[in-house]
Amino acid sequence: MEKESEKKTVDIDDGVVAMAVRYQGFDPAAYLQYNYTPPRADFQRSDSIVPWKLSCLHKAFTEGDIDGDLLVDIGSGPTLYQVMSGCEVFRRVILTDFLEVNRKELKTWLGGGSGSLDWTPYLEYVCQLEGRSSSAASDKASRLRSAVTDVLPIDVHRQQPLASGALPPTGADCLVSCFCLESVSPDVASFNRALGNISTLLRLGGHLLLIGALGESFYLGGPGLQIPVVPLDEAQVCNSLKATGFALVQLSVYTLPPDMRVGVDDVSGVFFAKARKL
Template sequence: MSNLHRNVQETSSYDKFNAKSYLKKNYPMGPDGIPASHEDWMPWLLNNLKDTFAGGQLSGERLLDVGTGPAIHNLISAARYFPNITCAEYCQENREEVEKWVRGEEDAFDWAPFIKYVCGLEGQRDWEARQVSLRDAIQQVVFCDVRDENLLASLNGGPYDVVSSVFTLCGVAKDKADFDGIVSNVSHLVKPGGTLILVCDLEATHYSDGKASFPHTYLEASYIRQAVRNSGFTDVKDDVLLFKSIEGLNWDGTSYIYLTARKSLDTA
């Protein structure tokens, strides 16, 4: 085990995921209104999402986010164009955290600074209207297990126009073969011609939510691109953020990948 993880409890179960601790640790906002993140990975992510959705270039109405956790920042740009969003998440505590925010409860995490930041990126002024429309757009928060080979049957309404998954599939996979199976399960959720947005950390063996340490499958960018192609996707494009240093992080990877791909028209 690396030094980064010596003081945290090793676990392979997400049952111990601590939503509040995770949010506090991973989603601080800087005093300048820019998300405070190691080597600016959060602005990198939010900029990529802004570009992917810009101008309504992805068609459709229904978007599914898989492994939402307690966090909705990756849906801010999406909700401008997709009025029907489903958040699918394994842990009840995380689902409740998202539901609390959708209901506008007082002790919910405050995503307003992130919404303001994304509005700034998009040249939009009325962040409060965007907050309201994001809350309206998140129509369902449901259980999902990406290991389920009949994932689509466990969700309502058939395949989605867009499926996003941010920092989830790499963490769930036990090994490379398992990752292939999970990408295949998720691929069935995307309509032919629809879009997959996948964000993964690369070449990591562990990460921590601040209390528990979660094992990771070591995956290179090339492996992820091929797994996506093998699951019936084309037009695979990506942007890799390579970290100069990971000093102080509870994580031992090298980089993050932001990948988009289009589901082939001739696959189910």
């Protein structure tokens, strides 16, 4: 008879495999359109979700306790906003994603192409946060293009998420990860394991900046493609960080105004966590 512990492992692996299959239909251009255009990215509104995320990241990277040589972004998707502040602090940035289509989208922009979304308003907004005029956006674009040295495949469900030798033996000095772990894990146990796996990429004492969805059970990865999400709450996020060896430095929460609920997911809020690896 199959032992209960063996059965559980098989069930969890099945869940992870099912997620990977679902992701094969992911459409980067549609995803960008759903989440990274107004009203969610309205730089004239202080209650819009993207300006909130950019402000959290700007603040975290300029508080003076985060520095070093290498910043790694986990599950970058087709987006670049999450490293626009960090690329000024770290000499080198590595982007990562599970899907070739997303890595290709990132490489198009990094190679000087325009890609599926115009990142100029994002670059201008971050320049303003940094006290520079929005005309510095082209300098920031150049800085970002030169700071990103690699766009690598990753699987957060593997104990070794990146190919061996991809990072220095001591690990990255800082990790950032936005809307990845809860969107690729079939349950909280899998989310925690993925958090533990990415922690191995970070040096002791290094910081993790984690942004994610609260109360979300699905999002659209393309037309008609519902991707299941583990619904998280603030307490669960704190527990998961503690259980995987992080000290929470700061947790902020954003609640979605009704008109940001545009039908592309059922998210109710967003958390931003700054944590340090013990």
